[in-house]
Amino acid sequence: MKSHLLVVDGSARALIRVRWPVLSIAVERGHRVTAFAGVDRNMMDIQVDNVSEQFATRGVACHYWEVNRQGMNPLADLTAFLQMVRFIRTMRPDAVLAYSVKSTLYACTAAWLVGVPVIAAQLTGLGFLFEPGGGPADRVVKAVGRRFLKAALRRTTLVSFQNTDDQELLYRKGYISERSRSIVVNGSGVDLDEFPFTPPPTGKIQFLMIARVHRSKGVHEYLEAAKQVNMMGNWASFILVGPLDDHPSALNLTELQDLCRASGVTYLGGTSDVRQYLEKCSVFVLPSYREGLPRTVLEAMATGRAVITTDAPGCRSAIVAGLNGLIVPVRNAEALANAMLQFIQRPEMVQNMGQASRTLAEEKFAARAVGEALSDAMGLY
Numbered sequence: 001m002k003s004h005l006l007v008v009d010g011s012a013r014a015l016i017r018v019r020w021p022v023l024s025i026a027v028e029r030g031h032r033v034t035a036f037a038g039v040d041r042n043m044m045d046i047q048v049d050n051v052s053e054q055f056a057t058r059g060v061a062c063h064y065w066e067v068n069r070q071g072m073n074p075l076a077d078l079t080a081f082l083q084m085v086r087f088i089r090t091m092r093p094d095a096v097l098a099y100s101v102k103s104t105l106y107a108c109t110a111a112w113l114v115g116v117p118v119i120a121a122q123l124t125g126l127g128f129l130f131e132p133g134g135g136p137a138d139r140v141v142k143a144v145g146r147r148f149l150k151a152a153l154r155r156t157t158l159v160s161f162q163n164t165d166d167q168e169l170l171y172r173k174g175y176i177s178e179r180s181r182s183i184v185v186n187g188s189g190v191d192l193d194e195f196p197f198t199p200p201p202t203g204k205i206q207f208l209m210i211a212r213v214h215r216s217k218g219v220h221e222y223l224e225a226a227k228q229v230n231m232m233g234n235w236a237s238f239i240l241v242g243p244l245d246d247h248p249s250a251l252n253l254t255e256l257q258d259l260c261r262a263s264g265v266t267y268l269g270g271t272s273d274v275r276q277y278l279e280k281c282s283v284f285v286l287p288s289y290r291e292g293l294p295r296t297v298l299e300a301m302a303t304g305r306a307v308i309t310t311d312a313p314g315c316r317s318a319i320v321a322g323l324n325g326l327i328v329p330v331r332n333a334e335a336l337a338n339a340m341l342q343f344i345q346r347p348e349m350v351q352n353m354g355q356a357s358r359t360l361a362e363e364k365f366a367a368r369a370v371g372e373a374l375s376d377a378m379g380l381y
Contacts, residue, residue: 003118003380004032006093008084008107010067010100012037012051013272018188018295019099021371023060026380033060034091036084038067038103063087067102085110094118095378101127105145105152112155120158120378124188125292125314126166128247131216132289150175160374162187162292165313183377187293187318189367195302197358198279200350205236205343207308208281210274210296211288213242213256215249218287218310220259224333225287225340227263235344238263241277243270278303282350283343287328287336291315302361306353308339324356 005026009015015037026033035055055062065087067080084106088096095118098107104121111119129145153159153170154177161167161184170176207226211217219240226238240260244253251259260267271277274296278284284300284307291314297307298318307325309315319325326342328335343349375381 002030002032003094004034004091005378005380006034006036006088006091006096006107008036008096008098008103010038010103012039012062012064014099015062016051016054020058021189021191021367022097022374024058025368025371025375027059029375029380031380034093035060035062036087036107037062037064039064067106081106081110085113088114088116095120095380097122097374097378100124101129101145101149105148108152108155109148118158118378119156120160120374121153121156122160122185122374123166123292124162126169126290128216130169130290131249134249153177153180156180158182158377160185160377163314163317165317166292169313181377183373185370185373186365187298187370188295189370190295190298190302190361190365191367192302192362195275195278195299197302197304200282200305200354201280202347202350205282205347205350206239206280207236207283207285207340208239208241208277208300209285209287210241210277211286212247213240213244213251214247215251216247216289217242218289218331219251219256221287221331221333221336222285223259223263223265225336226265228333228337229340229344230264232341236340238265239277239281240265240267241269241271241274274299275303278305281305283308283340285309285336285340286315287330288312288315289330293317298361298365301357301365304354304358306343306350306357308336308343319357320360324353324360 015035023033052062065083088110096107096111096116097120098104099122108119108121129142153175159176159180159182164184167182167184176182209222213219278300284305286294286297286309290312293314300307307319310330311327312330316327321327326339328339
């Protein structure tokens with residue numbers, strides 16, 4: 001029996017660009033698929049129209065809800081939740097799949113209230129709610145958010161994680177009920193055709209970090225490590241790509257520009273297509289404090305790039321230390337600088353680890369395999 005699947009994400013662009021493998025598997029198997037995509041006031045109408053057109057050509061109807069993924073306005077959150085309840089009640093899907101923490105809070109709770117039989121959450125990371133530190137206001141927000149997340153997850157029939165650390169943490173804290181199944185999938189996967197292998201450039205080593213520009217992504221450690229390496233000689237270049245946002249630990253543009261000047265890092269802003277930067281770099285760097293399973297690392301691996309990342313949940317799951325990259329302690333700029341120096345002093349590591357990255361991407365992280373695993377777990381045969 002074919003089902004009606006509703007897929008919810010707080011980002012319309014992520015839904016078409018990153019989540020498509022799961023939607024495409026369901027469409028191919030004959031299920032009806034509807035997308036409910038988050039937009040905010042910063043998203044231009046032309047972008048909304050573009051996403052709608054892309055979905056329509058692939059056989060998926062796309063609708064929109066206004067939500068601020070990083071916002072903490074209770075009235076705005078309540079309005080978004082009520083919009084979600086009305087939409088699910090109108091559509092009456094057989095299954096709901098929610099991506100990311102905020103979508104899970106709204107969609108899984110709303111689906112339970114409406115009586116949807118299959119309620120699935122795909123946690124792409126635990127995000128701000130489980131990040132250490134922060135001021136008194138942040139701690140209150142995190143405590144309230146964790147309480148709501150626990151209530152939402154206990155209404156699910158399936159919870160999908162991108163690493164075993166997140167799965168074990170939420171089981172230990174009682175976030176998953178006995179009625180729920182849980183699985184671990186290899187991230188969101190990566191389209192190996194969209195990110196083909198290209199030989200890493202030879203000559204002067206170029207390090208690249210792609211991430212939203214806030215503290216928990218390890219931006220400060222990247223800048224400090226670059227500064228330390230640059231003090232030893234002009235052996236490498238350092239690029240930072242990523243948007244500014246309203247995350248509580250985000251840097252503003254003036255702060256970032258001052259830090260980049262002091263460390264010798266070139267900041268290139270955000271981008272809708274990371275491939276041009278991946279092809280030009282020698283080594284990809286992500287010193288994040290916690291991830292689900294970082295898509296940028298998978299894209300770098302598919303392109304054939306060695307990776308430096310941290311010994312943190314999600315990050316350490318993406319690579320095999322010593323084979324296709326190096327793992328350093330979290331919040332340790334000196335260790336990160338030393339890892340960078342290894343690639344400068346032994347440039348053959350760039351080529352060897354880059355080739356190993358591509359092989360691992362082909363064997364473990366192909367987007368279609370991830371989509372099939374999640375679709376099967378939801379019973380969408």
